[in-house]
Amino acid sequence: MPPRRAAAIQAVKNMSGPGPVAAGKGKGTARKSTGGTAPKMTLKRALLPVDPLDVDMKEDNPGSLDVSFHDQACFLCRGGGYLACCSTCMRSVCYESCLASLVPSELEEINTKDTYFKCPACHDDTDREKSKKEKKKKVVLTPYYGFYLSASNAPLFNGPLLLGPGSFTTARWREDTSPLLVFHFHLPSLFDKGSAPRVVHERLLANYLESTGKHATNHEITYQDCTFDLNQDNNPNVVDMHGKHVENLVKLMEESRINFKRALIFISTHSNDNTGGLYASEEWSSEITEFFECVITTKFLRYIAPLESTFFFLSCGSTVNSPSVMSEMESMVQKYHINNLFLFDAKALVRDFCTPFIEAYAGSVMLHGFSVSAALTMILQNSQYLGMHAHIVRLSLENGAVLKETMVFIHPSLKPAGNLIPTQCWDCARIRSWDVKVNPDNELEATLKCTGEGCGVEKSLTFPFILDKKMDHTKHQIGRNGKWLVIKGEVQKRKEKNI
Ligand SMILES: [Zn+2]
Ligand SMILES: [Zn+2]
Ligand SMILES: [Zn+2]
Structure with a gap:
């Protein structure tokens, strides 16, 4: 047939x-689709406990309950x-x-x-x-x-089935709208409005609401932000008060009917240029462990631990550049079962450069069900401004061990050998007077020469990390000339300043 x-x-x-x-x-x-109702997404609805009988599940036939996820x-x-x-x-x-x-x-x-x-x-x-x-x-x-x-496992129909012509996705695609918590811890001066977590929540919300026009049972996305400013000089009880506040938020989540499966956690704060510590208040920085346990709080971390969690630290690069701080960060990843944790190494991080990267991550990994490694090229393709600005560090937990990856953008004219080109020649003050030449045998070496008349400034550029030939790294081509190098394992930053 x-x-x-x-x-x-x-x-x-x-x-x-x-x-x-x-x-x-x-x-x-x-x-049965339950379309028609206007979307309703308030914190109250998402977080307050709801009588389990008073949910839209009752519209479904009991026989279909097992497919509600x-x-x-x-x-x-x-x-x-x-x-x-x-x-x-x-x-x-x-x-x-x-x-x-x-x-x-x-x-x-x-x-x-x-x-x-x-x-x-x-x-x-x-x-x-x-x-x-x-x-x-x-x-x-x-x-x-x-x-x-079901009885015989034989095909129900005689002939094979032809799918409609509208299908376009890859075989591995998903539309995963299982319960997701998006949580943003931030200093009062680093606004929640317009932030990456807000954008990501809005972007995913469309998919959560798409088929029915409202949240369906077992398909909820919840957004929560939480400011912190734990300056004990102003208020000696501020740490306890903050702890109580977060505890209450956790309690509401626990008592809600939403059985969160995964979480995206964002932390917007400053980092201390000298120590690499993170700011727990507008004025004071603290050690990483203390920051985790007092700002994010042990209560919250315990709640998140069983979930599939990704943390984004929207803070400046001194944290990444301090080996002792990073080893503390790694022990936090292990202790609280954090699946993925991202940090950025720019000296003064421009947060909105991170937004397209995080948005692409959320779309590919959280929504469409790809593994981070399978989706990485796609994610990095969206991250060229970020690549011009920062290296990305990812810590991930695999079989109980913390793996580290460093992602560096290189481009023959924009970021030769992974280095940003100065706006101005430091000798003759001409603007972008550079002639850039990448070593044809090694893209991780380049020279910079000022073309200004009478100016002989020349500088060799080397890759900012000591990259052993044997070192495990992958390249992700971006456009015609750019690429991201993803280096697995511990990498040493070069001591000498390039420029
Ligand atoms: Zn279809
Ligand atoms: Zn299947
Ligand atoms: Zn010059």
């Missing part, structure tokens, strides 16, 4: 009623409406467009028989795993059937 053709779409559109009914047993069950949008075309939920992963596929080739009699079979649905990503995975297990030289790909009978 030939595969179903797109012509069948018409048959579905002409059906009476809005689509398949949300009834039936198996996980292939269609789920599934992605709310089709992973192939991002459409919503009635969705088929995969039985082996959290992805969903839409009936309206991607499964539009199903005719009414087939939809009825799906709803009345004990069936399950396998998404194209899982089908593809099965093929690849099977070929690997059978030691095949090439992957043996099999036609896609989609729906299976």
Whole structure:
């Protein structure tokens, strides 16, 4: 039997009623969309405990409760409406467009028989795993059937299933809107408004609201900011008061019906140029451990520990550049099970340069389910201003060990060998008079020569880190000439100042 053709779409559109009914047993069950209501996202709604019976879950058929954690949008075309939920992963596929080739009699079979649905990503995975297990030289790909009978695991329909033409995403894509907490700790002088966490929350909110126009049960994103200014000269009890405040916020989150699975934590503060410590108040810096336990607070860290968490320190580079401070930072990562922690090394960090990087991270990793390493090229492509300004340091926890990565942007004319070019010749005061030449045999070496008449200033530029040839590093090409070098492990910063 030939595969179903797109012509069948018409048959579905002409059906009476809005689509398949949300009834039936198996996980292939269609789920009813609850669209129509205006979005409502206030702190009160997100954080206050809600009677578990008083939630929109009751609109669903009891048989569909087990799919309430599934992605709310089709992973192939991002459409919503009635969705088929995969039985082996959290992805969903839409009936309206991607499964539009199903005719009414087939939809009825799906709803009345004990069936399950396998998404194209899982089908593809099965093929690849099977070929690997059978030691095949090439992957043996099999036609896609989609729906299976639970009892026999036999395909429900005779012929393979053709997906609608609207699908555009990669096989590994997800629309992961599982509960997410976005939390911003900041000094009063470093505003919450316009900050990276705010932008990221707004950016993700669209996806959380997309399919239904409001937060669905088990698909909530919550934003919370918390100012700190722990100057004990002004108030000797300020640390306790702040601790109590954070404790109350944690209590509200614990008592809410939202079962947070992951968290993005942002810390906006200054860092001490001499010690690398972080400012716990507008006036005073403190050691890293003290900062974690008094500003972020032990209570909060314990609450976050079981979640998949990423921390962004929007603070200046002296923290990254102090080895002892960084080793303290690493022990915090380990102690509180922080999955990812990002720091930036610019002497005076321009926070808004970090925003596109963080936004791309949130989109690729939190929403579309890619691993950080798989998404890194995409994330760094969005981060050229940041690359001109700062190196990025990532600490991640893998099997209990802390891994360190340093990301450095290089560009033959903008950032030769990873160095910024001074605006002005320091000898003749001409503006951008430089002739830059990168060593054709080694892109990590360059020379800078002033072209100003009568000025002979020349300077050799070297990569700001001592990069051993054996050192594990990857290159991510950005545009025609730029690239990010991602160096794994501990790297030594060069002692001598380049310029
Ligand atoms: Zn779709
Ligand atoms: Zn799947
Ligand atoms: Zn000059």
